[in-house]
Amino acid sequence: MLTEFETEVLKMLRQIPVGRVTTYKNLACAVKRPQSARAVGNALNKNPDIPKVPCHRVVASDGYLGGYACGARKKTELLKDEGVLVKNGRIVDFKNIIYNFAD
DNA sequence: CTATTGACGACAT
DNA sequence: CATGTCGCCAATA
Numbered sequence: 001m002l003t004e005f006e007t008e009v010l011k012m013l014r015q016i017p018v019g020r021v022t023t024y025k026n027l028a029c030a031v032k033r034p035q036s037a038r039a040v041g042n043a044l045n046k047n048p049d050i051p052k053v054p055c056h057r058v059v060a061s062d063g064y065l066g067g068y069a070c071g072a073r074k075k076t077e078l079l080k081d082e083g084v085l086v087k088n089g090r091i092v093d094f095k096n097i098i099y100n101f102a103d
Numbered sequence: 104c105t106a107t108t109g110a111c112g113a114c115a116t
Numbered sequence: 117c118a119t120g121t122c123g124c125c126a127a128t129a
Contacts, residue, residue, distance in 0.1 A: 005126065024111055028125085039125040041110040046127085060111065067110030075110090107129080116120080 005031070006043040012101060013044070016057045019083040020099040021091060023061045030101035037061070045069055057082075063094030 002010070012030040016022055022030075024037040033039070044055045049069060056078040060066035065086065068075035076086045085092040 003127075028111085033125070035112090035123085036125040037111040038109065039111090039127080042108085042126065043110095045110055055110085058110075062112090065110090069110070072110090105129105108127090109125105111124090113123085114121090116118105 002046070003043075005033075005039065006046060009040055009043045010047055010053045013053050013055060013058065015101070016054060016099050020097050021057045021059050021079065021084055021094075022099045022101070023059055024066065025061045026098075026100060027058060041067065057084075057099075059091055059094075063091045063098075065089050065091070 008031045009027060012027060024040045025034070028034055028037045028040045031040070040058075044058060047053055047055050049055060056068060056075045058066070065072050065075050072089065076089070079086055079091075084097060091097065
């Protein structure tokens with residue numbers, strides 16, 4: 001059973017368009033918890049994963065991949081498959097493909 | 104209730 | 117740009 005916080009996070013996560021990524025901080029902001037970037041990451045870790053929620057579209061605020069339950073390498077592949085290029089563990093043109101819920 | 108942990112972030116050096 | 121420290125939040129032991 002998921003907590004409200006997790007549910008909220010996952011819900012927002014589903015809004016991210018293909019070919020775009022968001023950050024833990026940004027996502028935290030989206031759930032009205034600007035300081036809980038860490039907690040957000042924790043939530044994604046427990047998340048049902050795959051078909052339900054594209055948790056691989058969430059990266060660190062620096063444009064780096066951050067982590068992934070199935071392995072950072074897998075995350076890179078998934079992103080690449082959606083058109084998001086990654087170079088040395090870092091998102092290419094990060095600022096250009098980052099998705100802000102505030103928009 | 105307290106302590107520990109973790110897919111983080113900001114800042115200082 | 118690289119490394120180290122501190123702060124933050126939610127879940128779990």
